[in-house]
Amino acid sequence: MTFSASRRGVLGFLAVASIGLAPVSAAWAAQDARTFIQSFGEQLVAIVNSPLSLADKKEKIMPLVSRNVDIDGIGRYCLGRFWKTATPEQQQHYLVLFHQILANAIADKLGDYRGVSFTIGNVTRVGDDDSVEATLMRPQQPPAAMQWVVNSSTGSPKVVDVIGEGASLRLTQRNDYSSFIARNGGDVEALLRALQKQIDHHNAASAQQ
Amino acid sequence: MGWLGRTQHKVGAKMTSGRNGAWLRPCAQAQQDHGTRGGWRSGAGRFGLAVLLASTTACSAIKAPVPKDPDALAEYKAANDPYEPLNRKTYNMTMKVDKYALRPVAKAYVWAVPRPVRNSLGNMITTMNEPSVFFNDVGAGKPRRAGDSFVRWCINMTAGLGGFIDVAKMAGYPHHANDAGLTMANWGISSGPYLFLPMGPSSVRDGIGYGIDQGLSPWNYVPRGYGLISFNWAYNMMGVVHGRAEHLDDLDALQRDALDPYATIRSAYQQQRKAQAEAIRNDHRATVPAWYQ
Numbered sequence: 001m002t003f004s005a006s007r008r009g010v011l012g013f014l015a016v017a018s019i020g021l022a023p024v025s026a027a028w029a030a031q032d033a034r035t036f037i038q039s040f041g042e043q044l045v046a047i048v049n050s051p052l053s054l055a056d057k058k059e060k061i062m063p064l065v066s067r068n069v070d071i072d073g074i075g076r077y078c079l080g081r082f083w084k085t086a087t088p089e090q091q092q093h094y095l096v097l098f099h100q101i102l103a104n105a106i107a108d109k110l111g112d113y114r115g116v117s118f119t120i121g122n123v124t125r126v127g128d129d130d131s132v133e134a135t136l137m138r139p140q141q142p143p144a145a146m147q148w149v150v151n152s153s154t155g156s157p158k159v160v161d162v163i164g165e166g167a168s169l170r171l172t173q174r175n176d177y178s179s180f181i182a183r184n185g186g187d188v189e190a191l192l193r194a195l196q197k198q199i200d201h202h203n204a205a206s207a208q209q
Numbered sequence: 210m211g212w213l214g215r216t217q218h219k220v221g222a223k224m225t226s227g228r229n230g231a232w233l234r235p236c237a238q239a240q241q242d243h244g245t246r247g248g249w250r251s252g253a254g255r256f257g258l259a260v261l262l263a264s265t266t267a268c269s270a271i272k273a274p275v276p277k278d279p280d281a282l283a284e285y286k287a288a289n290d291p292y293e294p295l296n297r298k299t300y301n302m303t304m305k306v307d308k309y310a311l312r313p314v315a316k317a318y319v320w321a322v323p324r325p326v327r328n329s330l331g332n333m334i335t336t337m338n339e340p341s342v343f344f345n346d347v348g349a350g351k352p353r354r355a356g357d358s359f360v361r362w363c364i365n366m367t368a369g370l371g372g373f374i375d376v377a378k379m380a381g382y383p384h385h386a387n388d389a390g391l392t393m394a395n396w397g398i399s400s401g402p403y404l405f406l407p408m409g410p411s412s413v414r415d416g417i418g419y420g421i422d423q424g425l426s427p428w429n430y431v432p433r434g435y436g437l438i439s440f441n442w443a444y445n446m447m448g449v450v451h452g453r454a455e456h457l458d459d460l461d462a463l464q465r466d467a468l469d470p471y472a473t474i475r476s477a478y479q480q481q482r483k484a485q486a487e488a489i490r491n492d493h494r495a496t497v498p499a500w501y502q
Contacts, residue, residue, distance in 0.1 A: 081280040105466070140324075166484020167477040178284060179472030194468050 033130035033150040034123050036157040040068045041118050041134065048113050058107045065106060070151065070158035071099055078173045082181050086188045094188070097195040104202045115139045128153060129160060271295040289403050290475060296405040300471050303407050315453040327451065329373045334448050335384050336365040336372030341425040345387040349395045353494045357382050387489065389425070390418030394486035403475055410478035
């Protein structure tokens, strides 16, 4: 892990250094995104396939996800037009809840997988982002194709979206949230309450197990 | 919610994916007793939809009010769902039927039938729909895809013992989906407003396509007899139950995690259809298979 982290650091440095060379940088960014997803994916799969207990896996996976996924950015995107109307306190509260919900979602999925592997396909440029094709292989299940959307504008590459079966997760999530808020009279507080309720439910369910 | 949680499954799109949505097939079978053929059924579907749309435009309670706020208006346009109040009613009704009838049956099916047998039945359902895929591939002007589905049909119906074994996949011809809605999408016909029909999420175009697909399935043209009617009923009900069983976990997760499952299904369905149509459009593989060149 230290090796791949330092390799990423070197790549990040080279990516920044090559900004001046415009024609080179686009090709380089694609390569960078690919390497980034390869390394992130390998670390994820290593945790998922390891013989650790579920609790240990959860503990190890969240720091890795926080480092490599732009959770705040995705959270802001998911709130859509209501981000502007929310008060700073609401925004802050929302992001805390969003982090928690993402962690719960990942924790729920962890137990389902064992013996997974993945391959990386083409990298295409979509606007400011790079879309990296990946295929996830699970035993006794058909392979799942997905695209990881990587944004490098902040200097270090971060995952900003995952597209599975043609559907963008953050866009689908945004439509879910905005429809819910709109049907509750445009009140962001209603969303915060609902998210809190989901977290409480999840905690109660995991406490029972 | 399940942000990453939904990575791995079809995001709740097809509830009756078995064989191009087999929900309505038993009714279609009943219609055939009047000596009619599948051909007019697409016309009837079109007419039915036209009547439905005419009545919905006439009744404003079924249409959602257009928002004034520019941001809300942009969202309203992106959702492409002017008949949302009506669609939500259909959605609620469908989910109720699902909860008390279809889902328990699908769960029982998964409990009673071992996975290898279910896989074989799934293969059979897919193979039996291959002619419809073939005609749509031809319609979309994609000879390589049409060739694939034709070869799949020939191999699986013979070597695959009537479709139970997917030999074609082993031979390098995996299944690809296609339906008349996607074919029309490739002709440049836009989807029209979103519709939630009793068999799942749809649109005006895809709803019409559904009717056309019924006409493209050869099973409607085989001479009638007691054996065939029994087979058709069994096959259609099997398709519905099997299709639902394939999505048990996905739909449960969606119902649990989404704050507004209706809006989530709508969004996922619209994105998936767009991606499917694009995948067909971008398939420029050569017509001659690689081994011949």
